[in-house]
Amino acid sequence: xxxxxxxARQSSLRATNLALVLRTVCASPDPLSxxxxxxxxxxxxxxxxxxxxxxxxxxxxxxxxxxxxxRRGRPATPLVPGARFAALGLQVDAGLLAARVLDLRGRVVxxxxxxxxxxxxxxxxxxxxxxxxxxDLLAGLPRNLRVVGTGLALPxxxxxxxxxxxxxxxxxxxxxxxxxxxxPHLPSGASVVLGNEAxxxxxxxxxxxxxxxxxxRDFLYLSGQIGVGGAAVLxxxxxxxxxxxxxxxxxxxxxxxxxxxxCGSTGCLEQYAGRHALLSAAGLPLxxxxxxxxxxxxxxxxxxxxxxxxxxxxxxxxxxxxxxxLDIPTVVLGGHLxxxxxxxxxxxxxxxxxxxxxxGWRRPTIAAADTHPAAGATGAALRVLGDVVADPARRxx
Amino acid sequence: xxxxxxxARQSSLRATNLALVLRTVCASPDPLSxxxxxxxxxxxxxxxxxxxxxxxxxxxxxxxxxxxxxRRGRPATPLVPGARFAALGLQVDAGLLAARVLDLRGRVVxxxxxxxxxxxxxxxxxxxxxxxxxxDLLAGLPRNLRVVGTGLALPxxxxxxxxxxxxxxxxxxxxxxxxxxxxPHLPSGASVVLGNEAxxxxxxxxxxxxxxxxxxRDFLYLSGQIGVGGAAVLxxxxxxxxxxxxxxxxxxxxxxxxxxxxCGSTGCLEQYAGRHALLSAAGLPLxxxxxxxxxxxxxxxxxxxxxxxxxxxxxxxxxxxxxxxLDIPTVVLGGHLxxxxxxxxxxxxxxxxxxxxxxGWRRPTIAAADTHPAAGATGAALRVLGDVVADPARRxx
DNA sequence: GGATTATGTTCCAGGGCAAAACAAAACCGT
DNA sequence: ACGGTTTTGTTTTGCCCTGGAACATAATCC
Numbered sequence: 078x079x080x081x082x083x084x085a086r087q088s089s090l091r092a093t094n095l096a097l098v099l100r101t102v103c104a105s106p107d108p109l110s111x112x113x114x115x116x117x118x119x120x121x122x123x124x125x126x127x128x129x130x131x132x133x134x135x136x137x138x139x140x141x142x143x144x145x146x147x148r149r150g151r152p153a154t155p156l157v158p159g160a161r162f163a164a165l166g167l168q169v170d171a172g173l174l175a176a177r178v179l180d181l182r183g184r185v186v187x188x189x190x191x192x193x194x195x196x197x198x199x200x201x202x203x204x205x206x207x208x209x210x211x212x213d214l215l216a217g218l219p220r221n222l223r224v225v226g227t228g229l230a231l232p233x234x235x236x237x238x239x240x241x242x243x244x245x246x247x248x249x250x251x252x253x254x255x256x257x258x259x260x261p262h263l264p265s266g267a268s269v270v271l272g273n274e275a276x277x278x279x280x281x282x283x284x285x286x287x288x289x290x291x292x293x294r295d296f297l298y299l300s301g302q303i304g305v306g307g308a309a310v311l312x313x314x315x316x317x318x319x320x321x322x323x324x325x326x327x328x329x330x331x332x333x334x335x336x337x338x339x340c341g342s343t344g345c346l347e348q349y350a351g352r353h354a355l356l357s358a359a360g361l362p363l364x365x366x367x368x369x370x371x372x373x374x375x376x377x378x379x380x381x382x383x384x385x386x387x388x389x390x391x392x393x394x395x396x397x398x399x400x401x402x403l404d405i406p407t408v409v410l411g412g413h414l415x416x417x418x419x420x421x422x423x424x425x426x427x428x429x430x431x432x433x434x435x436x437g438w439r440r441p442t443i444a445a446a447d448t449h450p451a452a453g454a455t456g457a458a459l460r461v462l463g464d465v466v467a468d469p470a471r472r473x474x
Numbered sequence: 475x476x477x478x479x480x481x482a483r484q485s486s487l488r489a490t491n492l493a494l495v496l497r498t499v500c501a502s503p504d505p506l507s508x509x510x511x512x513x514x515x516x517x518x519x520x521x522x523x524x525x526x527x528x529x530x531x532x533x534x535x536x537x538x539x540x541x542x543x544x545r546r547g548r549p550a551t552p553l554v555p556g557a558r559f560a561a562l563g564l565q566v567d568a569g570l571l572a573a574r575v576l577d578l579r580g581r582v583v584x585x586x587x588x589x590x591x592x593x594x595x596x597x598x599x600x601x602x603x604x605x606x607x608x609x610d611l612l613a614g615l616p617r618n619l620r621v622v623g624t625g626l627a628l629p630x631x632x633x634x635x636x637x638x639x640x641x642x643x644x645x646x647x648x649x650x651x652x653x654x655x656x657x658p659h660l661p662s663g664a665s666v667v668l669g670n671e672a673x674x675x676x677x678x679x680x681x682x683x684x685x686x687x688x689x690x691r692d693f694l695y696l697s698g699q700i701g702v703g704g705a706a707v708l709x710x711x712x713x714x715x716x717x718x719x720x721x722x723x724x725x726x727x728x729x730x731x732x733x734x735x736x737c738g739s740t741g742c743l744e745q746y747a748g749r750h751a752l753l754s755a756a757g758l759p760l761x762x763x764x765x766x767x768x769x770x771x772x773x774x775x776x777x778x779x780x781x782x783x784x785x786x787x788x789x790x791x792x793x794x795x796x797x798x799x800l801d802i803p804t805v806v807l808g809g810h811l812x813x814x815x816x817x818x819x820x821x822x823x824x825x826x827x828x829x830x831x832x833x834g835w836r837r838p839t840i841a842a843a844d845t846h847p848a849a850g851a852t853g854a855a856l857r858v859l860g861d862v863v864a865d866p867a868r869r870x871x
Numbered sequence: 872g873g874a875t876t877a878t879g880t881t882c883c884a885g886g887g888c889a890a891a892a893c894a895a896a897a898c899c900g901t
Numbered sequence: 902a903c904g905g906t907t908t909t910g911t912t913t914t915g916c917c918c919t920g921g922a923a924c925a926t927a928a929t930c931c
Contacts, residue, residue, distance in 0.1 A: 084517035085490045086919060087886045093482045094888090112909055120481035124888055126910060150908025151896040234832060243835060309799065311715075316708075318801025322832045329795035330829060333729060333787065342794070342829040390730065395795070397739070398726035402706065402796055404715025432727060432739040435631060435719045438640060483888060484917045491919085509878055521919055523879060547877025548927045 091128075092470035094120070098128045099137055099469045103158050103181070103288030108141060110153030129156060135473040136161040136223075137181070137465070158182045158287065162465060162472075163222050165215065166458030167207055167259075168230040168451050170274065171196050171247040171303055174203070175451035176210040178218065179458035181465065183286020186222065187214050190451050196303075197249040204255055208262025215264065225465055225472075227267055228457025229255055230274045232302060237321040240271055246339065247303045270461060275306030275324055275411075276315045277456025282409050282446050283313045287462035293444070295405050297396065299326060301367075301412030305347045309403055327351065329395040349391030352413050358384035367413040374420055389421050393428020400433045400441060411446040418445035488525075489867035491517070495525045496534055496866045500555050500578070500685030505538060507550030526553060532870040533558040533620070534578070534862070555579045555684065559862060559869075560619050562612065563855030564604055564656075565627040565848050567671065568593050568644040568700055571600070572848035573607040575615065576855035578862065580683020583619065584611050587848050593700075594646040601652055605659025612661070622862055622869075624664055625854025626652055627671040629699060634718040637668055643736065644700045667858060672703030672721055672808075673712045674853025679806050679843050680710050684859035690841070692802050694793065696723060698764075698809030702744045706800055724748065726792040746788030749810050755781035764810040771817055786818050790825020797830050797838060808843040815842035 101117050102109050109117070115125035132138040136159045143152050158181040168175040172195070177188040189210045195203055215224065233245025242253040256269040263269070279298035285291045294313045300306040305327030309316045317323050327347035328340050335344025348354050353363050359370050359381040373381035392414075400406055408425075410418045422443050429441040449455070465472060498514050499506050506514070512522035529535040533556045540549050555578040565572040569592070574585040586607045592600055612621065630642025639650040653666040660666070676695035682688045691710045697703045702724030706713045714720050724744035725737050732741025745751050750760050756767050756778040770778035789811075797803055805822075807815045819840050826838040846852070862869060 082494060082515070084494055084515040084521065084919085085487050087487070090482050090484070090487050090887065090918090097479060097481055110909070118479065118481040121889055122910070123890080123912085124481065127887090148908080149898045149906070151894095151910070153909060234835075236835075307799070311713075316800070318708075320801055320832070320836065322835075323799060323801035325798040325801075325831045328798045328829070328831050330791045331727075331730065333791050340829075340831055394727045394730050398792070398795055399799055401722040401725045402704070402720060402799075403713070404717055404720035404722075432725070432737075434722045434725050434737055435717075438631075438633075438719075439717065481888090484919095487887090487918065507878070518920055519879070520881085520921080524919090545877080546875070546929045548879070548925095550878060 088470075092468065094118075094124070095128055095132060095469045095473070096467060098125065099132055099158075099466055100288050102138060102156050103286065103466055104290060106289070108155030108157050110155060112153060114156070131473060132159075132469060135159075135469070137469050137472060161221060161223050162462070163218075163224050164458040164461035164465075165211060165224055165227040165263075166230070166454040166456065166461070167211060167227060168274065168454035168457065169195065169203065169207060169248065170230075170232055170451070170453065173451060174207045174210060175454040176207065176214050177451065177454040177458060178214060178222075178224065179287075179455060179462065180222070181287055181462055183289065185455075187217060188454075189214055190454075195248055200248075200250050200253045200255075201258060204253075204258040205262070208259045211259070212262045224264070224267075226461040227259075227263060227269045228277070228460045229259070229269055229271050230277045230453030230457045231255070231271060232274045232304075232306070234322050234325075235271045235273050237271055237317065240269070242271065270457070272453075272457055272460055273306065273308070273317075273321070273324065274302075274453040275300040276308045276317060277460060278411055278446075278448070278452040279308035279310050279315055279409075280456040280459050281452045282411075283310050283315070284459060284463075287459055288466040293407055293409060296407040296409045296444075297326075297399060297403070297405050298409050298411060298446070299392075299396075299414055301350070301352060301410070301414030301417075303353055304351050305414070309399070309405060311403075311405065326395060326399065329398060331391040331394045346391050346395040350388040350414065355384055355388050355413070358387060367416040371417060371420055385417070385420055386424060389424035390428060392421065393425045393432065396425070396441075397429050397432035400429065404435065406433065406435070406439050406441040408441065408443045409446050410443065411448050411452070415445040415448055418443065485867075489865065491515075491521070492525055492529060492866045492870070493864060495522065496529055496555075496863055497685050499535060499553050500683065500863055501687060503686070505552030505554050507552060509550060511553070528870060529556075529866060532556075532866070534866050534869060558618060558620050559859070560615075560621050561855040561858035561862075562608060562621055562624040562660075563627070563851040563853065563858070564608060564624060565671065565851035565854065566592065566600065566604060566645065567627075567629055567848070567850065570848060571604045571607060572851040573604065573611050574848065574851040574855060575611060575619075575621065576684075576852060576859065577619070578684055578859055580686065582852075584614060585851075586611055587851075592645055597645075597647050597650045597652075598655060601650075601655040602659070605656045608656070609659045621661070621664075623858040624656075624660060624666045625674070625856075625858045626656070626666055626668050627674045627850030627854045628652070628668060629671045629701075629703070631719050631722075632668045632670050634668055634714065637666070639668065667854070669854055669857055670703065670705070670714075670718070670721060671699075671850040672697040673705045673714060674857060675808055675843075675845070675849040676705035676707050676712055676721075676806075677853040677856050678849045679808075680707050680712070681856060681860075684856055685863040690804055690806060693804040693806045693841075694723075694796060694800070694802050695806045695808060695843070696789075696793075696811055698747070698749060698807070698811030698814075700750055701748050702811070706796070706802060708800075708802065723792060723796065726795060728788040728791045743788050743792040747785040747811065752781050752785050752810070755784060764813040768814060768817055782814070782817055783821060786821035787825060789818065790822045790829065793822070793838075794826050794829030797826065801832065803830065803832065803836050803838040805838065805840045806843050807840065808845050808849070812842040812845055815840065
């Protein structure tokens, strides 16, 4: 007999409503009162107040000083997400290591980002170095801050459930269990959740703080790194696929007769719009900044212009295919593609208008992510805090 | 103030559990007893029995005669989905009109399928004719059968919420509101839910009866019609995109330098693997059966072989892209592609193995749907009955 | 024919929310 | 200054739903 799903009981009701209240407060751009929570959720003030009290008791919500407000009636007690809860977000990328502590309000409590070249590095020392960064960060935190978990963003294919990095081409890693290597540096018993870097970067676009919706809720995120990663976000949730390996948009085939890709296929998007591909097609060194390419295009350099056109065409073809399948007509460009968004947009838009079937009804839009460095680390922390927001009852008990 | 979501109350709890019980019984291949429901859901026998009693009272579950079973203890009362509830599924396709009544047990209570050529037909008479079919069907039903709603499968882009068929290229229809045209023939007050034909056909793969899981739960469905439609199914749910326009896999670009498509793009999958494209590339008339093509390939006809190879390559390229983005490594072929699945599989599999990034960890599989004619009509009925299973409380009150 | 066993039912207690009355703390007007 | 008004937060009461345990039922087994 297969357990379909567990039946809901009174405590489930409570857990659901606690989550709803916390989510409502987190989602609001400015502090809500108990009465406002009741209004937003349709609950009675009595019920909302009781749930809020419990959340405040557990530290998941804080009552803050009321600012002067010229309004009639008894003054409200403003509620904000609890500052005591935080999560550690880590990131390993080809060019950097990052550790960042984010609290439930979405504030960066502490961070440490170090540049470096980790292409072809060995997993053990690299993760040990990252663990060291994390340990330093945690040691300097206020005593009363509760770090509820750790997330780690990795540039490759990750088996989330098993906690294994299967393959990270840019790092040259495969079959690594980072949690085991990080454990010595983290507080004992701390769990480490893995995630794909693009998925987690996309999450920072979907939510600006734990539970707070960002500028877009439905979009395709394209992360321009050495390769090209991506993620599809629907209703604010990153689609991770049936095994969490989704979002490899860099290997969508743009031209079956195109150049071979190291993945074994031919004509992958990455071969046209990846950072290395773009720069070398423009005749620039591989470590040049995207801004340099933009400057050359502006100066009328024909090779640079051609490289950009080729990339735009490839992006258009690949994205149109994805949009036709998923019906998500908003594209957010991150990484070097975000920096070049201004130059890429006209041509990409043109291709999308022509190749997306529903373009006549809803024209696809292209936006640039305002990426901060190491967005993956922030996303990893958001991922952990998202669990807290989704099930606060577990933290109360 | 935006209403986040409504708070859960006692009645929500009950509604959730009623749905859970009904879903559990529907999902089970053979009848369950009250105690078995309790076991499967983790509820106590008392609670499960109470919920079952309510569902039986409302006709959503039936107690059936117990067959002799050599087991100790008080004999159980077998429960099955209620036979009183049914839904009407309709379908308009380029080659047929169909009306089918499906009950909650997934049995076809009545059906009527008529062939015809509706390419370039006028919406009003065609839908009137379909309405006539439906009316005849409904008139002949047993008096005690409750038809809870109507679903309509259409071969085109549908705005589900607005109830508008935006564009159906094969029919030559655009901006049609079928509900208005069907209403005169249906019982007054009956609602008509629209859906894309491929989405609904995919649903028949995902569930064999209302709430009963089919052979696959996560798969890409490709429906070979005149064009090529499709749907992505994740966890048994058809992904309809942010506006319900998803699944247009026929217009994924396979080769940007390929032949122009009537959609305005170039090198769409449909131009290689669509029924017309395949047949004409093989030198067959457009109304030939897929079996004829298969026969020619078997006989060693070079043109037919080339057509099939081209289609397989295009399918491989397009599907690999989708699998890389969505991580759904199971493909189910329907329509003429299903009939040719045996011949297509080796080459498509080959392309997928090479182009899917995660193929090394989980090899993509290709299956053929055992399509019955007018699967869209069945899917449309399943869609309506799915609402009943999802919220039985509404039917009790 | 009694013991055993599994199913279905009945009864009571506890937890959680709704509704309404009540208390509190501000602003407004005279 | 002081009562009226208004909005927020709290308390009380009642209802609904599930859990748990005891009981009733209907078969098989020995």
